[in-house]
Amino acid sequence: MYETHYHRAASVADAAAQMEKAEDGKYLSGGQTLIPTMKQRLAAPSDLIDLRHIADMKGISEEGGAVKIGAATSHNAVATSPVVQRLIPGLAALAGGIGDPAVRHMGTIGGSISNNDPAADYPSALIALGATVTTNQRSLSAEDFFTGMFDTALDEGEIVTSVSFPVPEKSAYSKYPNPASRYAMAGVFVAKGKDGAVKVAVTGAGQNGVFRVEEMESALSSNWSSDAVAGISVSADDLLSDIHGSAEYRANLVTVMAKRAVAAA
Amino acid sequence: MTTVSMTLNGKKVSANVEDRTLLVHYIREAQNLTGTHVGCDTSQCGACVVHVNGEAVKSCSMLAVQANGADVTTVEGLASGGELHPVQAAFREHHGLQCGFCTPGMIMTAVDMIRRHGANLDEKTIRHELEGNICRCTGYHNIVKAIKAAADQMAAMKTAAE
Numbered sequence: 001m002y003e004t005h006y007h008r009a010a011s012v013a014d015a016a017a018q019m020e021k022a023e024d025g026k027y028l029s030g031g032q033t034l035i036p037t038m039k040q041r042l043a044a045p046s047d048l049i050d051l052r053h054i055a056d057m058k059g060i061s062e063e064g065g066a067v068k069i070g071a072a073t074s075h076n077a078v079a080t081s082p083v084v085q086r087l088i089p090g091l092a093a094l095a096g097g098i099g100d101p102a103v104r105h106m107g108t109i110g111g112s113i114s115n116n117d118p119a120a121d122y123p124s125a126l127i128a129l130g131a132t133v134t135t136n137q138r139s140l141s142a143e144d145f146f147t148g149m150f151d152t153a154l155d156e157g158e159i160v161t162s163v164s165f166p167v168p169e170k171s172a173y174s175k176y177p178n179p180a181s182r183y184a185m186a187g188v189f190v191a192k193g194k195d196g197a198v199k200v201a202v203t204g205a206g207q208n209g210v211f212r213v214e215e216m217e218s219a220l221s222s223n224w225s226s227d228a229v230a231g232i233s234v235s236a237d238d239l240l241s242d243i244h245g246s247a248e249y250r251a252n253l254v255t256v257m258a259k260r261a262v263a264a265a
Numbered sequence: 266m267t268t269v270s271m272t273l274n275g276k277k278v279s280a281n282v283e284d285r286t287l288l289v290h291y292i293r294e295a296q297n298l299t300g301t302h303v304g305c306d307t308s309q310c311g312a313c314v315v316h317v318n319g320e321a322v323k324s325c326s327m328l329a330v331q332a333n334g335a336d337v338t339t340v341e342g343l344a345s346g347g348e349l350h351p352v353q354a355a356f357r358e359h360h361g362l363q364c365g366f367c368t369p370g371m372i373m374t375a376v377d378m379i380r381r382h383g384a385n386l387d388e389k390t391i392r393h394e395l396e397g398n399i400c401r402c403t404g405y406h407n408i409v410k411a412i413k414a415a416a417d418q419m420a421a422m423k424t425a426a427e
Contacts, residue, residue, distance in 0.1 A: 001287075003285055006330045008333070035326045101321055106323075106326070
């Protein structure tokens with residue numbers, strides 16, 4: 001790892017001020033992607049500004065038909081939260097399947113979505129549940145937040161402070177993890193909102209990160225069953241193809257994971 | 266350089282280290298506790314698992330300075346008064362190791378999973394919970410047996426104490 005300078009932010013404002021002063025700074029949350037990346041010398045920020053101790057950015061609460069999760073809340077805290085388990089069990093199950101137990105104790109929702117790894121689990125939940133991302137500057141929809149592989153709408157120095165998920169009628173997530181890395185080869189989050197709107201979001205498979213499958217959404221709107229999505233396949237054209245699996249293989253996985261998620265919801 | 270202080274196995278310790286120092290190197294090299302192992306360079310193997318403020322984390326994927334002020338427990342901190350921790354005793358009893366390199370991480374992960382699941386641990390849960398720990402001798406069978414035995418024994422001890 002190259003040399004770096006660590007700063008523990010006391011507040012969101014303090015973190016933003018520290019970032020202003022840094023030559024080539026990076027925000028550090030759980031660090032479960034950033035620290036391994038720095039170990040490999042694939043990233044070399046001059047300064048690390050730790051957001052994990054900011055009290056305002058932690059915790060889970062029920063607010064007006066939505067579940068609000070502070071950005072510095074760990075995956076384990078989301079997975080084991082009675083509020084999340086009761087209101088959005090699909091989201092609790094997703095958080096409980098990220099990485100492994102040690103990673104879930106450190107990794108945070110804000111860190112995960114800000115990194116927007118194309119194989120990360122959370123982006124699919126944010127899109128399918130129609131979540132709102134709040135930063136230290138504004139609020140924006142999940143659709144506007146995720147802009148491509150490892151890319152988000154965040155401006156320089158902007159900090160995700162919380163994510164708010166409208167409570168759905170039902171939802172579930174199913175993923176096929178890579179047997180070695182445990183990252184999703186394809187993960188599908190299905191949700192039916194209180195207003196009846198259905199959304200299907202896919203992670204792990206797309207070249208440009210998370211995407212929706214509108215054909216599955218309309219099929220499920222009229223018939224919520226595994227059979228409704230069994231005959232629908234996504235085009236392999238924009239899917240990832242690597243040593244772990246071809247685009248065609250991932251396209252097949254998307255249909256299978258969608259069927260399982262619908263059955264589980 | 267930053268002075269990093271923490272409570273390590275119940276003892277207050279402090280050392281001046283570079284900000285880029287990983288927690289595992291702080292433990293092994295600044296504090297000379299070599300029970301915590303480095304088994305890979307990719308954050309996958311779990312040989313370095315320690316408890317930070319009571320929760321299992323990979324000490325190779327955390328900077329020492331991130332743990333400044335924390336309460337850290339390593340495998341050396343489990344036994345008390347010359348008595349092995351029930352999980353350590355179960356690993357010995359059930360031969361939950363072959364070469365032993367992954368054992369410190371396996372034990373720290375096991376203690377953490379028993380804390381969270383208690384007596385409800387079944388074989389399937391144990392195997393799922395071990396996802397972040399790799400045994401390169403592939404000796405998982407006895408590791409799983411040892412964890413199950415320790416969970417049962419600790420639950421019985423808890424019941425007896427009540």
